[in-house]
Amino acid sequence: MKKKVMSTIMTSLLALSMVLAGCSSSQTTQQPTDQGTQNQPAPPAAEPAKSGPKQLIYGRGGDSVGLDPIAQTDGESFKVTENIMETLVKYKDDNTEVVPALAESWEVSDDGLTYTFKLRQGIKFHDGTDFNAEAVKYNFDRWMDKNHPEHNKEGFEYYNDMFGGYLGDENHVIKSVEAVDASTVKFTLNRPLAPFIQNIGMSCFAIASPTALKEKGPEKFNEEPVGTGPYIFKEWKRNDTITLEKNPNYWVSGLPKIDKLVFKVIPENSARLTALISGEIDVMDGLNPDDVNTVESNADLQLILRPSMNLGYVGFNVEKKPLDNPKVREALAHAINKPAIIEAFFAGLGQPAVNPMPPSIWGHNNDIKDREFNLDKAKQLLTEAGYPNGFKIQFWAMPVPRPYMPDGVKIAEAIQQDLKKIGVEAEIVTMEWATYLEKTKNGEQEMFMLGWTGDNGDPDNFLATLLDKNNIGGNNRPRWANEEAHQLLMKAQSATTKEEREKLYLQVQEIIFKEVPMVPLAHSTPALAAKKGVLNYKPHPTGSESLENVDIE
Structure with a gap:
């Protein structure tokens, strides 16, 4: 017998106090929210002051290690991949409450050993192939099976850490992943894992295009990722810039707001602030705490504080x-x-x-x-x-x-x-x-x-x-x-x-x-800074956020 209940993970970031859902075998079945609902536009933001293509340049202190999220552990990589690839579930914009993403709902068995996800239909990967249950199964099989043709020879550190090793290991959590039909995928576990739903919302467990993985191979895919997200990978100049362009077929109507995202490496915090003040970049992270007053006293800038976690x-x-x-x-x-x-x-x-x-x-x-x-x-x-x-x-x-x-x-x-x-x-x-x-x-x-x-x-x-x-x-x-x-x-x-x-x-x-x-x-409490004309930027406590709702005047 399966139960459907609503998830109640309430977070108060003003108090910096994270209260997560209890871990009983009765779990929440999520229903689509306004933000995650297919073909529903996000609430309108302030109208931009100029027309034409919009570009946002994000200044950061270091380059990404790679762009295949499952193969990475560093925040600079997830900062980019969060905009290219998506997970079955995700977290709310400003806390870690789980909400639907590529999966629109899910059920959990009373014994906590079976998770069944209903997937959104009609979603395409950036290469035009279908997102479906077989794609989900392919990704999880790739991660957990060392003999899978696209399994990295060095393994996947995050998968190992969060799911107790790999297929055949004594403590491995996932027994099997089954594509029941095109829009239904069932996970069977070897043992209950209380944070299972929380885990699969992590950036590293984003779903990649199986076709792209097979054609490119893991090494090339790590440089040219293909997902379902609001932005499409275009170019990577190592230790300089990564350029993403708007996905014109994104499954959430009206998003993203920006036409081009550029992640630019400027190693020194102070040099990054100088670039922001001069207009070379639009957003920067890694603001020196000593420079907070400089930003607050500049009428052309805004201070953004990331909730501490x-x-x-x-x-x-x-x-x-x-x-x-x-x-x-x-x-x-x-x-x-x-x-x-x-x-x-x-x-x-x-x-x-x-x-x-x-x-x-x-x-x-x-x-x-x-x-x-x-x-x-x-x-x-x-x-x-x-x-x-x-x-x-x-x-x-x-x-x-x-x-x-x-x-x-x-x-x-x-x-x-x-x-x-x-x-x-x-x-x-x-x-x-x-x-x-x-x-x-x-x-x-x-x-x-x-x-x-x-x-x-x-x-x-x-x-x-x-x-x-x-x-x-x-x-x-x-x-x-x-x-x-x-x-x-x-x-x-x-x-x-x-x-x-x-x-x-x-x-x-x-x-x-x-x-x-x-x-x-x-x-x-990490500090970021942006031009006043950057709208709707919500820093996430996990350190990386999708920028599909961000706009620029």
Whole structure:
């Protein structure tokens, strides 16, 4: 027997408090909303002041790593692919409440093992081929089956993290995907997964054209993606620009508003602001917190604040000495002056982090009190660990500004100075962003800097994604393998109530705090800026948004 109920995930971003749907086996069947309804125009925006083709240039700090979303983990890639490809479900414009997208409704069995989606009909991929149930099945089969002809040889990091590995693996979640008919697709699971619906709304699980994948192959598709979204890929000049053009056959009538989107790389935050002021670009992200007043005092600009759902952290590769010693990791934690870093680099738009998930996510453990900045305590712990005179270590610093880390190198330099006071000589290492991500995934780093912007508003997307032992070689960059935490995380994924899940996540955070695989550094409120004539820009807490509703005067 199947139940149809309405999803009630209510979010209050003004309070920065994310309350997600409970995880009982009775799930919501979504009905189309005004924004997601086929052939229904969005509410009219202010009339633009000029006619003719409209172009919006988006200035950003780094290039995309790739444009096949399932093969990426970086925000710069999703920032672009969110406009080209679409998921079965999506999140509301300003929170992580799930609403219909390519699927117009769904049903969930009482035991939580079967999900049946009704797909919108009449939608075409950019290459003119049909979006249908077979296309959905093809994509999921490609992701989960290592023997699939279009499965990447290095795998798909996000799929592995969110669905317990791949077909045949002990913890793999999805048993099968069946195209019941052209507009119906059924997922059968090996075990219940509480955040299943939340997960498939993530940007990485967007549906690609099977025909394009077969014709181009995964490597070429990663450079020339084909989806169903509001914009069509046109050109990529590496480390410079990515150009998208309006999809004239987009399934939502009246959208998109802009004829051409250009994502332009300008590495320095200050140079990006100069480009905005001069009119070279229309929107910029990565606004230096210190430049907020400059934007607010300029009548031609507008300040845009992204709701906070992120984490910047200093990580320790626990497989390498001396970081395999918990006392060493705790000593380093006491030597990192979080309040000073927040004050110096976040200009009122950040708060010290205690746990590896932000307070805006339900299940955050508010009872854990952070370690104080205490150099004497740090020295004592190093002595107890057998390093009374300290040691030398490499400290990898992020080369690009990210929402959770406005200036990785400068923050690393500040930490370096404090570590020197306890006898730890940290050599700062940096490199090109894609290389940085690849090498940290492979475990080549010692002490390092990274961060995370939540994908779906669920605790699992922080705690399990970043620190479960199954995700070593993926997003678990500290390579921390704690069996007790793993068992609790697996129980939380299968738990049937939100209350049960929350209790388990509180315990996991206690273990993480004790073991110190990372030092949670900051949660930020990322700042963007735009020309006054940019209309309807709604920044999403996940860090990437589709721009189909954005207009420009």
